[in-house]
Amino acid sequence: MLQWHDLHQRELSKEDLYALLALRNAVFIVEQACPYQDLDGADLAGENRHLLGRRNGELVACARLLAPDSDGAAVKIGRVVIAPRARGLGLGRQLMQQALAGCERHWPGRPVALAAQAHLQPFYAGLGFAAQSEIYLEDNIPHLDMLRIAPDGQIPPGRLS
Helix, strand or coil, X not given: CCEEEXXXXXXXXXXXXXXXXXXXXXXXXXXXXXXXXXXXXXXXXXXXXXXXXXXXXXXEEEEXXXXXXXXXXXXXXXXXXXXXXXXXXXXXXXXXXXXXXXXXXHCCCCCEEEEEEHHHHHHHHCCCEEECCCCEEECCEEEEEEEECCCCXXXXXXXXX
């Protein structure tokens, strides 16, 4: 059983911040052999939020919610990660459901965007996201931009950025 925490960036303790940065580093930089600048200034900026999933006190899932930067802009979900030791338990879907609920709770009615690793397109499509770009390389990993489809099947208004 996971305990979920939806925290404004100012609510992160130094231990929370260290744990989420360590998890992201272990997966995105070490496991995926992809040196990139994870510390981009957004973790502790503005109205951005973090979702933390803990099992027995240990961080095993996290994601970042970037507040819309202008009227009509989308909320962005990013840095979606599950710890290697917790994979295969359906936590990715749980994490995204928590992220989508957080987006609606904090920014109701806004479109939701993400930049998905291309091999995860079917996973995100199953959560209502549709491709909005061709596949492109980001940090040498194939990605594509996706936007969440509204319940009526229409792509909601708004920009990806």
